[in-house]
Amino acid sequence: MKFAHSDREQREREEALMDFKTGRARILVATSVAARGLDISGVEHVINYDMPSSIEDYVHRIGRTGRCGNIGRATSFFDANTDSALARPLVKVLVDVCSITFFLLSSNTKSCAIDSAV
Numbered sequence: 001m002k003f004a005h006s007d008r009e010q011r012e013r014e015e016a017l018m019d020f021k022t023g024r025a026r027i028l029v030a031t032s033v034a035a036r037g038l039d040i041s042g043v044e045h046v047i048n049y050d051m052p053s054s055i056e057d058y059v060h061r062i063g064r065t066g067r068c069g070n071i072g073r074a075t076s077f078f079d080a081n082t083d084s085a086l087a088r089p090l091v092k093v094l095v096d097v098c099s100i101t102f103f104l105l106s107s108n109t110k111s112c113a114i115d116s117a118v
């Protein structure tokens with residue numbers, strides 16, 4: 001597993017990214033900066049531990065999968081207490097592409113994981 005985030009020097013971030021691109025590292029943990037501008041083929045699964053702040057950012061993040069006709073998967077952890085503003089636009093985007101499955105994790109905290117094929 002490689003980490004490509006702001007606590008590292010640029011050289012270390014580039015090395016982590018190259019290790020992921022070449023398959024030397026199978027998992028890349030990144031901040032939202034990685035949502036845009038990275039073109040990495042063969043990404044099969046993106047996990048959003050924290051939901052992005054906008055639907056546009058969500059689409060860019062999950063867009064790392066499902067490129068060139070390939071099927072990918074995106075799993076996102078949604079917390080109604082902090083992510084409720086995204087609920088309607090998120091459901092619309094997922095229903096529009098007919099790829100949504102919800103998994104309720106806890107009815108007490110109103111949290112769920114959203115699993116979608118891209």
